[in-house]
Amino acid sequence: MEKEQTNTMEIKPVEPKREKIKKQKKKKVGFIKTLLLTGQITRLLVILCTVAIMVILFLLGFLSILGVVKMFFSAADFIVFAVLAGTGIYGFYEYFRLRRIYKIDSIFPNFVRDLAESRRAGMTFTKAILFASKGNYGILTPEIQKISQQVSWGSGVTDALIGFSQRVKTKSIQRTISLIIEASKSGGNVADVLDVAAKDAREIKMLETERKTNMASYVIVIYVGMFVFLAIVGILCVKFIPAMTGSGMAGLGSAMGSGGGGSSVNTKDITAIFYFASLVQGFGSGFVAGVFEDGNFTSGVKHVFIMVLSSWIMFKLFMGV
DSSP states (O other), X not given: OHHHHHHHHXXXXXXXXXXXXXXXXXXXXXXXXXXXXXXHHHHHHHHHHHHHHHHHXXXXXXXXXHTSSOOXXXXXXXXXXXXXXXXXXXXXXXXXXXXXXXXXXXXXXXXXXXXXXXXXXXXXXXXXXXXXXXXXXXXXXXXXXXXXXXXXTTOXXXXXXHHHHHHHOOHHHHHHHHHHHHHHHHXXXXXXXXXXXXHHHXXXXXXXXXXXXXXXXXXXXXXXXXXXXXXXXXXXXXXIHHHHTSGGGTHHHHHTTSOSSSOOOOHHHHHHHHHHHHHXXXXXXXXXXXXXXXXXXXXXXXXXXXXXXXXXXHHHHHXXX
């Protein structure tokens, strides 16, 4: 009897541990599966690579300030490189992602219209989605296949459609998805609701395209203003500042507080001030251009990269800052 009791005491704790391990494995597999289906794993890798490169460049700049590392580039250059790496990698990733979403957004009404026709033909909502995944919708086809995979793996149609709207994250698609979900729950004439949703999505897309076309002129004005500013600063640094800081302009030094005995103003110092002013101007103008373009700061990251890179090229290569 004692041996049997000891055996049971030894066996009982093993089963809960195995169940916990199985649950943890299921959670890990489910987390990875959701990352793959939602497309967030690529975004996560891009963000991690961007942060790693920026940290390395900031460390090199800090070490160059301390004098530990001596390179051709200065500490300010490493800081600019870190900004360019962050805005370049992440900015252009977001640009191509948003461009892809823009194309999906334009094809999505056709998908909703086909769902309505399938419903009229007598198919259930699940079968209509599975049937649509076999069609050709261009760039939207992989997204429809992801919805079909989620449904075939046991997820509900509502969860699959919500996951699709979270991947794309546009107002028109999120609004249309909410209409489709409410129509499927209500149990009424779903086909008519889908037709209305398709028309609504198409009209919203037309309005967004019209807004983008109208705001493109403001983005051009910002770029023109930035490059005019760089041109003026370049003329000042090449022509006027060397003449003003020459031996014949000793009064400039006294006017700036250096005393009456000769000019202590250095051309490189003034050029460096204009250099940092141009970087700040490019940083701010880029985000403003993004707000005008799409209404969010994320779209401005690529504009920041272009403007900061233009400032760095002009001052570093042509003025020797």
